Amino acid sequence: MIEELEVYNYLRSVDCCRVCCLRFLNGRADDFINIEDALEKRNISSSSDGQGSPPKKVRENTCVACLGLFESELLENLLTEICSSASFKEYDCQAFSSSISLPLVLHLRQLSLWIDLLERFPNRYDNSSSPPDVTVKDAFKMILNRKLEEKLKRPFSTNGVMVNVFFKYADEERELLLLEKVKPEVFVDRKAKKHCRKEFLTRNAFEKHFTPSNLSLKLYREHISVPPAVNDDKLELEMVNFTGPTIFLAGRYNKISRELSQTPWVIDGKRKMENSVQEIMASVVAPYFRVPDDSLIFSSSGREDVDVRCLGEGRPFVLEIPNTYKDYLQESVAAEMEMAIERSKKISVRDLQLVSREELVHIKHGEMDKRKFYRALCVIEKPVTVAVLQALNVEEPFEIEQWTPLRVLHRRPLLSRPRTVYSVKASACRSNERVLIVDIVTQAGTYIKELVHSDFGRTKPSLRSIIGQPIDIHALDVMAIDLDWPKKLRR
Ligand SMILES: [Zn+2]
8 A cells, every 4th residue: 555655646746637646656547537536536635745855746747648638628529519519419329339539649649648657656567568557548538438428428338320530630740759768660661661750650550569578778768758758738629520320220121012122233334124122222211310321331132133022031231320310219110211211112111120230140150051942933834734734742851953043143152052951842823724823932143034944954953854745934932931030029
């Protein structure tokens, strides 16, 4: 305890603020919420200031470690700036997060104090590779986030609207340039490349090249003040801006149209079709989250061709919505969106809900393990016979070899792929004796049209080879997708 007081008194004597003293005394996260209590717990009260040393100054110098970052006036100004910002008010988010950008000069001043404390208090501070203090940034974030929680009456969460705070320091360049004299070799390359001033020294380069154990302390002391020098300049608030969170809206869609692509269909810069599943959804969803339609990123569990319907429970999909202005979705609003999409008469959507990023694994992984359920309307040249129906009633899985279909060769590489067909079941159609309705269950990624007509023998075996006569496919529907996600709602 005595030693803590000694360290405290020393740091105060070289013009460290009380928050920075606590940082070098390894305050815990909670300590920074109430500095006075935390110091008291260490038997350091405000009356400790000045014990056995000159009486307390009326006006304190700017702290040599944080350059005034922890002064209450600066924090109050920042809070006012955030809370009164018109652009912040545009965000309707249930939580917030923060990111703080601080000048690199704070690293330099931390290093000077580190060197100083190592030499003065060798029993307390060892020559380890990481700095001895709770960093300025971490301590400031703890204080700021707590204050923002109180002011905004919203919790801190990494999924909330991000408050980006940028500080600058007028004397930054002059102070950092001194490092060139301590370790010129770090800067040689950079000069040759004529890097812009901003990249004079990156944070990573600083942390790598400037620690007490990997530089000449003698040279350092010759050029840079240990402990850091008092400077009247303070950090200044440069800018505050905001970034909306990224949210994920999941659901299942049915495609009822046989003239609709899943995503915008553009070849050589020309649109082949005026609308798409993705665009119909985006036109309804984007306005609610106050983002442009084309900022949404669509993904789904597989896709169907333009002329294929997707029926049954529907195909699971997710819309990634970056930089959103709203991070919640009420049940009633979700239901209204579903109705609005339904009015397109081309697709319908159900189970619309916000999901977490972690849940995307359902859509992005294991795609090839999934089964797909199709119904094909097929036509043969002669009336359907019992022999044909029997041949097309396969309950045991079988392997096929499928070369890239001719119709997609212009955009896919020429490959032969093995695929599993799990079952085939054909039934006759009452109204037309040449028509067959065939239910097919396959491994994801199987080309169904080619499985039926063989694509000039490029798919083997095919329904054509199984029945030994030409067979054509007139219409195809996806009946089910083997993915029980997202959770089912509102039915
Ligand atoms: Zn300070």
